[in-house]
Amino acid sequence: MKILNEAMEAIKSPDMEMHARALERLANQARPAGSLGVLEPLSARLAAIKGCMDVRLDRKVIVTCAGDHGVVAEGVSLFPQEVTAQMVYNFVNGGASISVLARHAGAEVRVADLGVNADFDADLPIFHKKVAKGTRNFAKEPAMTRDQAVASIEAGIDIVDALVKDKGLDMLGTGDMGIGNTTPSSAIIAAFSGIPVENLTGRGTGIGDDALRNKIRVIEEALALHQPDPADALDVLSKVGGFEIGGLAGLVIGAAKHGIPVVCDGLISTAGALVACELVPSAKQYLFVSHKSVEAGHAYMHDRLKLSPILDLGLRLGEGTGAALAMEILDASTRVLSEIKTFEEVGIHNAN
Amino acid sequence: MKILNEAMEAIKSPDMEMHARALERLANQARPAGSLGVLEPLSARLAAIKGCMDVRLDRKVIVTCAGDHGVVAEGVSLFPQEVTAQMVYNFVNGGASISVLARHAGAEVRVADLGVNADFDADLPIFHKKVAKGTRNFAKEPAMTRDQAVASIEAGIDIVDALVKDKGLDMLGTGDMGIGNTTPSSAIIAAFSGIPVENLTGRGTGIGDDALRNKIRVIEEALALHQPDPADALDVLSKVGGFEIGGLAGLVIGAAKHGIPVVCDGLISTAGALVACELVPSAKQYLFVSHKSVEAGHAYMHDRLKLSPILDLGLRLGEGTGAALAMEILDASTRVLSEIKTFEEVGIHNAN
Numbered sequence: 001m002k003i004l005n006e007a008m009e010a011i012k013s014p015d016m017e018m019h020a021r022a023l024e025r026l027a028n029q030a031r032p033a034g035s036l037g038v039l040e041p042l043s044a045r046l047a048a049i050k051g052c053m054d055v056r057l058d059r060k061v062i063v064t065c066a067g068d069h070g071v072v073a074e075g076v077s078l079f080p081q082e083v084t085a086q087m088v089y090n091f092v093n094g095g096a097s098i099s100v101l102a103r104h105a106g107a108e109v110r111v112a113d114l115g116v117n118a119d120f121d122a123d124l125p126i127f128h129k130k131v132a133k134g135t136r137n138f139a140k141e142p143a144m145t146r147d148q149a150v151a152s153i154e155a156g157i158d159i160v161d162a163l164v165k166d167k168g169l170d171m172l173g174t175g176d177m178g179i180g181n182t183t184p185s186s187a188i189i190a191a192f193s194g195i196p197v198e199n200l201t202g203r204g205t206g207i208g209d210d211a212l213r214n215k216i217r218v219i220e221e222a223l224a225l226h227q228p229d230p231a232d233a234l235d236v237l238s239k240v241g242g243f244e245i246g247g248l249a250g251l252v253i254g255a256a257k258h259g260i261p262v263v264c265d266g267l268i269s270t271a272g273a274l275v276a277c278e279l280v281p282s283a284k285q286y287l288f289v290s291h292k293s294v295e296a297g298h299a300y301m302h303d304r305l306k307l308s309p310i311l312d313l314g315l316r317l318g319e320g321t322g323a324a325l326a327m328e329i330l331d332a333s334t335r336v337l338s339e340i341k342t343f344e345e346v347g348i349h350n351a352n
Numbered sequence: 353m354k355i356l357n358e359a360m361e362a363i364k365s366p367d368m369e370m371h372a373r374a375l376e377r378l379a380n381q382a383r384p385a386g387s388l389g390v391l392e393p394l395s396a397r398l399a400a401i402k403g404c405m406d407v408r409l410d411r412k413v414i415v416t417c418a419g420d421h422g423v424v425a426e427g428v429s430l431f432p433q434e435v436t437a438q439m440v441y442n443f444v445n446g447g448a449s450i451s452v453l454a455r456h457a458g459a460e461v462r463v464a465d466l467g468v469n470a471d472f473d474a475d476l477p478i479f480h481k482k483v484a485k486g487t488r489n490f491a492k493e494p495a496m497t498r499d500q501a502v503a504s505i506e507a508g509i510d511i512v513d514a515l516v517k518d519k520g521l522d523m524l525g526t527g528d529m530g531i532g533n534t535t536p537s538s539a540i541i542a543a544f545s546g547i548p549v550e551n552l553t554g555r556g557t558g559i560g561d562d563a564l565r566n567k568i569r570v571i572e573e574a575l576a577l578h579q580p581d582p583a584d585a586l587d588v589l590s591k592v593g594g595f596e597i598g599g600l601a602g603l604v605i606g607a608a609k610h611g612i613p614v615v616c617d618g619l620i621s622t623a624g625a626l627v628a629c630e631l632v633p634s635a636k637q638y639l640f641v642s643h644k645s646v647e648a649g650h651a652y653m654h655d656r657l658k659l660s661p662i663l664d665l666g667l668r669l670g671e672g673t674g675a676a677l678a679m680e681i682l683d684a685s686t687r688v689l690s691e692i693k694t695f696e697e698v699g700i701h702n703a704n
Contacts, residue, residue: 032557037666086700095693205384314389341447
């Protein structure tokens with residue numbers, strides 16, 4: 001718990017005086033007040049986080065955390081577990097969806113193995129942070145021990161430390177890969193919220209009606225069996241979570257520790273962010289939510305986090321794809337704040 | 353009418369065989385089918401328009417059409433008319449909102465004077481296409497003659513011709529500037545749809561309750577006075593439109609003539625696009641709508657055009673700002689289609 005405790009203590013609040021100055025500048029720009037919608041509050045939050053008006057998000061990294069899930073034995077996913085490891089190679093080779101969209105956003109993709117059920121060569125250029133080769137089947141036993149839950153979160157914090165130390169980091173994005181991982185994500189949301197599982201559970205990669213009913217039943221029975229304590233995020237993560245979800249939580253906490261804005265992706269990344277913010281509420285000050293997934297349950301987390309998703313493009317892929325697209329909007333918002341001239345600067349009378 | 357008629361006759365259909373091939377490739381990419389949401393159909397439309405799978409939107413231009421409106425005499429806007437000309441200079445100097453967001457999107461901004469109530473030096477680097485120094489006050493008389501309506505549309509077509517001839521053009525964005533121009537835009541929507549004016553009319557730059565009631569009354573009375581014929585787009589444009597709105601319609605028709613994708617901005621640009629598509633329905637095949645404005649009435653046009661807005665960021669600025677942001681998503685969609693590997697290419701079994 002040392003790494004986690006130290007990170008929790010290191011989190012500072014963003015500069016709220018800078019936030020106020022940013023809002024004032026936005027209101028005085030030569031355009032109707034508020035006319036750039038959500039770009040305005042986003043740019044002000046980034047200014048407060050970075051402590052300056054001219055925020056530059058030059059070094060952007062998306063960390064895609066991969067892990068496997070014992071619960072796939074219950075038939076909750078359309079794809080076989082082997083695909084998790086195959087996709088890790090696809091990410092590394094640059095042909096995956098996140099590779100393409102991160103490149104477009106000017107971000108680097110780094111893959112982290114938190115718990116893939118495969119042996120990767122030590123030379124493979126990924127973060128090697130395997131806690132175990134897949135979680136246990138939480139339909140029958142807790143997904144992981146409490147120590148493993150802490151280890152997965154601390155691995156995420158370690159990764160941010162390493163990125164900062166390596167080449168510096170201006171913005172972090174989070175993404176996931178793990179066959180079956182919408183199941184633990186929906187279970188986590190249900191555990192924290194008490195909302196009926198059937199209202200929170202979607203089709204993941206595209207399962208049919210029967211498989212969806214089975215998935216709901218598996219989650220309901222697991223929650224009844226393990227009774228995760230919603231006031232104890234580590235209990236929720238260990239009983240019905242996943243290693244990559246712990247890693248995703250750690251990324252959010254690590255970014256907050258270093259004062260770096262972090263944008264989470266879809267259902268699984270947001271479940272990780274939710275675990276982070278339930279455990280360390282101050283981390284939320286650095287968190288942005290990229291998009292509204294079509295997965296049921298995603299919207300609930302945005303409500304609970306009191307953060308509005310930036311995009312609504314009908315995505316349901318994960319990997320960090322939504323985070324990559326949202327980074328382009330966040331980047332644009334920094335230009336809005338610093339580059340649009342004020343009425344005074346251009347000599348036009350302000351009607352507002 | 354010669355330029356307009358020639359453009360109408362020159363419009364070809366996009367390559368629907370390429371569209372089918374694009375959809376097939378998207379369905380075979382190593383990710384769940386449909387998981388990239390709206391990026392998928394957008395990329396397929398662009399492939400069909402460009403006639404290739406690897407679409408490159410290298411040369412992007414946003415044309416911001418400016419014009420003044422006699423109807424401002426009725427007190428429909430918060431800002432004085434002089435601001436239209438002042439903003440033209442602000443665009444040219446690169447400090448305006450559209451200057452900043454277009455730069456971020458890798459697009460060039462070109463300003464076009466369709467009818468600003470000011471004399472610009474002939475050396476000012478804008479398209480000099482002034483039809484007249486502002487429309488007439490349509491509360492009392494038609495905004496323009498039918499010949500002027502045609503002239504404003506043909507000016508827009510001319511601009512696209514010039515851009516294509518100059519350095520080539522891969523994607524066009526449209527934007528507007530004109531104090532008072534949400535009033536003719538709302539009038540145009542009401543004229544085409546028959547929907548009550550009060551349901552279609554918003555606060556523009558931010559007018560209060562009394563001014564909003566006045567704006568609604570002005571539009572209602574103008575429609576009652578002029579009785580524009582919804583089956584005759586030139587009648588609607590000439591009676592309650594604006595010169596920049598005609599120019600914006602011409603840009604859409606001109607882009608379609610050259611087989612170039614065109615993305616329209618907010619309320620006013622979409623009103624121009626609607627005039628274009630009512631007049632020349634085949635132009636719609638090349639049209640993309642960038643975002644959902646907070647202005648009442650905007651959503652109606654998307655319904656009528658049967659096109660879904662790409663973004664919903666709470667924008668209500670115009671100038672082409674939403675078009676610039678949407679260009680980044682459209683650009684990303686082209687990378688999705690061409691760069692994400694298929695299951696076969698990466699050697700993963702497709703579960704779909």
